[in-house]
Amino acid sequence: MTGVRVAGTGLTPFGNAPERTSRDLFAEASSAAFADSGVPREDVEAVLYGNFMGELAEHQGHQGPLMAEAAGVQAPATRYESACASSGMAVRDAVMRVRNGEHDVVLVGGAERMTNLGTAGATEALAIAADELWEVRAGMTFPGAYALMAKAYFDEFGGGREDLAHVAVKNHENALPNEKAQYQKSIEVAEALDAPTVSSPLSLYDACPLSDGASALVLTSEAYAEAHDIDAPVAITGTGQGGDRMALHDREFLARSPAAREAGEAAYADAGIGAGDVDVAEVHDCFTIAEVLALEALDLEPVGEGITAARDGRTTADSDTPINLSGGLKAKGHPVGATGASQIAEVVKLLAGTHPNSEHVADATTGVAHNAGGTVASATVHVLEVAE
Amino acid sequence: MSDESARDAGFDDWLDAAETGDAYYLECPAGHTSLPPRRLCPTCGAAELDERPLPEMGEIETFTVTHVPTPAFEDDAPYATAIADFGPIRVTGQVVDLDPDAVDTGLPVELDVTSSETTGERVIGFKTV
Numbered sequence: 001m002t003g004v005r006v007a008g009t010g011l012t013p014f015g016n017a018p019e020r021t022s023r024d025l026f027a028e029a030s031s032a033a034f035a036d037s038g039v040p041r042e043d044v045e046a047v048l049y050g051n052f053m054g055e056l057a058e059h060q061g062h063q064g065p066l067m068a069e070a071a072g073v074q075a076p077a078t079r080y081e082s083a084c085a086s087s088g089m090a091v092r093d094a095v096m097r098v099r100n101g102e103h104d105v106v107l108v109g110g111a112e113r114m115t116n117l118g119t120a121g122a123t124e125a126l127a128i129a130a131d132e133l134w135e136v137r138a139g140m141t142f143p144g145a146y147a148l149m150a151k152a153y154f155d156e157f158g159g160g161r162e163d164l165a166h167v168a169v170k171n172h173e174n175a176l177p178n179e180k181a182q183y184q185k186s187i188e189v190a191e192a193l194d195a196p197t198v199s200s201p202l203s204l205y206d207a208c209p210l211s212d213g214a215s216a217l218v219l220t221s222e223a224y225a226e227a228h229d230i231d232a233p234v235a236i237t238g239t240g241q242g243g244d245r246m247a248l249h250d251r252e253f254l255a256r257s258p259a260a261r262e263a264g265e266a267a268y269a270d271a272g273i274g275a276g277d278v279d280v281a282e283v284h285d286c287f288t289i290a291e292v293l294a295l296e297a298l299d300l301e302p303v304g305e306g307i308t309a310a311r312d313g314r315t316t317a318d319s320d321t322p323i324n325l326s327g328g329l330k331a332k333g334h335p336v337g338a339t340g341a342s343q344i345a346e347v348v349k350l351l352a353g354t355h356p357n358s359e360h361v362a363d364a365t366t367g368v369a370h371n372a373g374g375t376v377a378s379a380t381v382h383v384l385e386v387a388e
Numbered sequence: 389m390s391d392e393s394a395r396d397a398g399f400d401d402w403l404d405a406a407e408t409g410d411a412y413y414l415e416c417p418a419g420h421t422s423l424p425p426r427r428l429c430p431t432c433g434a435a436e437l438d439e440r441p442l443p444e445m446g447e448i449e450t451f452t453v454t455h456v457p458t459p460a461f462e463d464d465a466p467y468a469t470a471i472a473d474f475g476p477i478r479v480t481g482q483v484v485d486l487d488p489d490a491v492d493t494g495l496p497v498e499l500d501v502t503s504s505e506t507t508g509e510r511v512i513g514f515k516t517v
């Protein structure tokens with residue numbers, strides 16, 4: 001089995017660009033990834049592309065070949081749809097294809113156009129990640145689902161809105177130097193607590209924004225990187241996937257994410273590491289409570305204690321294990337199909353010392369990226385390590 | 389959107405049953421429970437699924453009051469969505485007979501199929517007992 005290197009990463013700015021087509025977004029991100037990698041486009045053997053709501057936002061299915069074309073690549077292409085974990089899944093498949101020798105070079109990433117739908121339209125589009133018959137038709141929205149989990153968490157373990165506000169404050173702070181972030185603006189706890197309610201107990205400041213954007217990675221085999229003298233100092237050494245029942249009410253626990261635990265355990269074992277080895281992580285904070293649940297599922301916090309992690313400074317930039325130094329989905333933005341691969345891009349830059357927040361993790365050698373779909377009926381976790 | 393005249397077999401049948409007080413859940417020989425439409429137990433794959441009467445009373449286990457709805461519930465917001473535990477199975481629904489601010493965990497509820505103020509479509513509801 002060959003190792004997998006990240007030769008290049010590329011992101012568009014994440015934010016409000018309702019007029020930009022997803023093909024244009026992916027063209028920009030993939031161009032940046034190729035420029036960063038030094039790998040010629042003609043060496044690409046496959047394109048793996050994540051997207052969630054393209055049918056609703058752009059009336060566009062069959063997006064694989066469209067995106068290969070947009071990237072200027074002539075190679076077979078596949079679109080991956082796993083709600084907000086779409087490009088995490090694409091990365092996982094890309095890693096497995098390179099490992100088993102199927103390909104030496106792949107282009108993997110994702111894009112999402114969302115803001116052209118407006119708030120109501122995007123809320124409707126995001127809701128299709130839930131069970132249409134048993135959840136959506138009862139009026140459950142995507143924020144509503146996480147609100148149900150947040151309320152269940154408070155009841156089971158304690159904590160409250162103020163603890164969650166600290167997660168938002170931390171992630172906004174982290175996004176300040178990130179030029180690709182949707183919000184480069186600090187917020188205060190009091191401001192977050194005063195924000196309008198979206199779905200109680202969650203307010204506007206507990207929720208990630210609607211975002212347009214794309215991400216791309218050029219992955220190569222270790223052998224290809226060596227043979228072509230490609231500068232690719234970070235390797236993807238672990239990959240894991242977890243699954244769960246689709247509807248939240250069918251899960252054993254309403255305030256835990258077993259699919260993320262399953263993915264994390266698999267990825268840690270695959271890389272031969274333990275949670276204690278993780279120096280830095282990007283976790284899927286579509287809502288503040290989601291960061292708490294992710295920390296616990298990844299064993300970065302004991303179950304029931306993740307709620308105080310941001311407030312007590314265990315996950316801030318100056319802590320031993322900073323979480324979401326990019327700003328997370330909360331402040332960096334969440335163009336859903338682009339998110340999973342964008343998290344990998346952020347961890348690569350943090351480990352390579354090329355991220356605006358790398359100073360906070362100067363000695364880091366091991367990073368983790370956690371991507372979740374729906375109410376975490378799908379999850380991927382990847383382990384990245386400095387290889388040279 | 390799908391053809392609105394077409395029923396969702398299994399699901400609409402369940403709503404019909406719930407409207408006459410005959411709601412049910414499915415149980416496999418190993419005791420795993422689920423909601424229709426099912427041909428197979430989602431836990432073990434068993435094909436033998438028996439319909440059993442849903443216990444009359446459930447209890448609100450968690451809830452949220454939604455202020456930013458999908459377009460299908462535009463005129464309904466704010467409304468309370470809850471997950472109620474009926475013992476062998478949980479169900480997600482809207483609390484219909486209480487001010488959303490009065491909804492709380494632990495409240496006993498019964499199923500009550502209601503309709504969306506926005507679309508007139510049937511909605512799984514809970515009324516307090």
Ligand SMILES: [Zn+2]
Nearest residue numbers: 416420429432
């Ligand atoms: Zn069974």
